[in-house]
Amino acid sequence: MxxxxxxxxxxxxxxxxxxxxxxxxxxxxxxxxxxxxxxxxxxxxxxxxxxxxxxxxxxxxxxxxxxxxxxxxxxxxxxxxxxxxxxxxxxxxxxxxxxxxxxxxxxxxxxxxxxxxxxxxxxxxxxxxxxxxxxxxxxxxxxxxxxxxxxxxxxxxxxxxxxxxxxxxxxxxxxxxxxxxxxxxxxxxxxxxxxxxxxxxxxxxxxxxxxxxxxxxxxxxxxxxxxxxxxxxxxxxxxxxxxxxxxxxxxxxxxxxxxxxxxxxxxxxxxxxxxxxLPKLPSIAGKKTSMLFTFGVPLISVSLVLLVVSGVLYVIRRKRKFAEVLEDWELEYGPQRFKYKELYIATKGFREKELLGTGGFGKVYRGLLPSSEVEIAVKRVSLESRQGMKEFVAEIVSIGRLRHRNLVQLLGYCRRKEELLLVYDYMPNGSLDKYLFDQPEMTLNWSQRFKVIKGVASGLLYLHEEWEQVVIHRDVKASNVLLDGEFNGRLGDFGLARLYDHGTDPQTTHIVGTLGYLAPEHTRTGRATTSTDVFAFGAFLLEVACGKRPIKTQGPEHVILVDWVFSCWNRSDILEARDQSFGTDFVAEELELVLKLGLLCSHSEPAARPSMRQVVQYLAGDVALPEVSLLGLSSSGLTDRHREGFDDYAMSYQSSLGKGSSHSSYVAESSLLSGSR
CATH class of the missing domain: 2.60.120.200 (Jelly Rolls)
Structure with missing residues (x-):
């Protein structure tokens, strides 16, 4: 059968x-x-x-x-x-x-x-x-x-x-x-x-x-x-x-x-x-034309005259209310420029209920674009930049072309009177810092934090090496890392970012950033480099792993996080520095890697810090972090103090890079940094 x-x-x-x-x-x-x-x-x-x-x-x-x-x-x-x-x-x-x-x-x-x-x-x-x-x-x-x-x-x-x-x-x-x-x-x-x-x-x-x-x-x-x-x-x-x-x-x-x-x-x-x-496509709805005022109609009565006059006055007042600055050089930016009226309606008049946060450079509001129902975040920035407005807007528009899964998309800008408005993608879960500090209502577990760390590292690598120009963020910290609906980390707030061509030295500028994240050489020279971003990323690594800010005031004393983590390392118990909210729910190897990498990125000497490409390789497990001898290591801190012993480790660290594909990029970066100081 x-x-x-x-x-x-x-x-x-x-x-x-x-x-x-x-x-x-x-x-x-x-x-x-x-x-x-x-x-x-x-x-x-x-x-x-x-x-x-x-x-x-x-x-x-x-x-x-x-x-x-x-x-x-x-x-x-x-x-x-x-x-x-x-x-x-x-x-x-x-x-x-x-x-x-x-x-x-x-x-x-x-x-x-x-x-x-x-x-x-x-x-x-x-x-x-x-x-x-x-x-x-x-x-x-x-x-x-x-x-x-x-x-x-x-x-x-x-x-x-x-x-x-x-x-x-x-x-x-x-x-x-x-x-x-x-x-x-x-x-x-x-x-x-x-x-x-x-x-x-x-x-x-x-x-x-x-x-x-x-x-x-x-x-x-x-x-x-x-x-x-x-x-x-x-x-x-x-x-x-x-x-x-x-x-x-x-x-x-x-x-x-x-x-x-x-x-x-x-x-x-x-x-x-x-x-x-074939079936027919739906018609594309055109813009509705306002018929509030009809011109050319004979005036029949005094009441109609008053209505027209009052209407004209209303339009004049409304135009003044939504007046913008538009110069010839901005015409090329077309789609990147938003109308102030659109942003005003989106944020419901920038009312306090839509306020997402306040920083040193302005307030950020949640908005909903009326035409597309796209959620946005609108940052109002004061025009106190020392850089010319034309150059500043040109850089903002250039940054708007950045596209990476771990960067907050800058959608465009608007200029009005004495303020600049920057329009970003809206991140529903807000900034990372609210899940780390000041006894948060909700904390992130280690797995979530490690994913955020790797995402931000990938975004910084894209900025430093993979885009058409070098982008230095200049303000890497937990409050500038935003979380999307799935708690993926996205680096945002490019208001301080600077761009320069690959293979050239960044221009000297005034010191900007946040205390606790500023590299020592940046405070001395005012020069921001990819290595100063790495230093800030080191502080970021430690604050995410420890749940503490880089600098904390305790009475008359300032507790520096990197020194405290180093003291735990020096006692052969670096995991003691971890955020205690983890309990036992963490991967010890990953957490130890992040803490050690945070110390390495925080080194006071730029040449001793890894590049972001090396950081990404370490976090992915593609390259092992070099063995560190506790006897040859001393605290680097956030300044130039306590460098004895750490220099020996830095030399052994550089020697360990003598083999492998990462060596050439590391030497090239070291040369660039030494030449720019």
Missing amino acids: FVKLSALLLPLVLLAHAEAQNLNFIYNDGFSGRSGLNLSLDGIAEITPEGLLKLTNHTKQRGGHAFYPNPVTFKNSENDSAFSFSTNFIFAIQPEYTTSSGDGMAFVIAPTRGLPGALSNQYLSLFNPSNNGKFTNHIFAVELDTIQTLEFSDINDNHVGIDINGLRSVTAAPAGYFDGQYFKNLTLISGKEMRVWVEYNGTKKQIEVTMAPIGVVTKVTKPATPLLSLKYDLSPILNKTMYVGFSSSNGPFLTSHYVVGWSFRMNGQAQDLIASN
């Missing part, structure tokens, strides 16, 4: 395999109501009542996936060459703002549906920081990217790229198409429908991506010249069976990403979509 049943099933299995190799499907009349072809959705992706595939909705910093539900056979076995395939689809991107949008969308071929662990924002719901760029991903994607992420070397904020296992595109081009010999640009966030073809020739090992607006394409033709053409063998990338679909993500700006129709075929040319059969 079993043999007979197997004999009956075998042809069905072979038939299914053959069908998989020559799979052909098309969604040309909507994505709903097609039996057996329903897509597999996750995240915020949905099928609208009209039959549109909507990958993202009005939800910020979220993503969505939509995959064909069944696996697709791309080769006979793992070691064979990948088959040819072809797909074309029609999409549209509708942002809330005409100049800013979410982070884009992609056609994707992946080994699993849903891509577990993928992040939204710049990662397009395809990858995350730990797997981006790894060969083990086995992911092929064509991105339609509307944000320029310098971390991934994006060419601009309106491009198409071929991605293989990561978001640093193998090749990319500005969005557009060739009309004969002429290239015509397309704006991805125009809200208009556009068509994309993605084709792979398994024999020639050739990938081609072509796009065009709907109106250009007639019948079944497409532009003769592809937008992207890449000689690349996908056989090592594609597994025997894969899933095909779409991925998309939103950042702080709300955007709807639509797929209107989709056609796919293995080992052949995918059917072309007939635009007239």
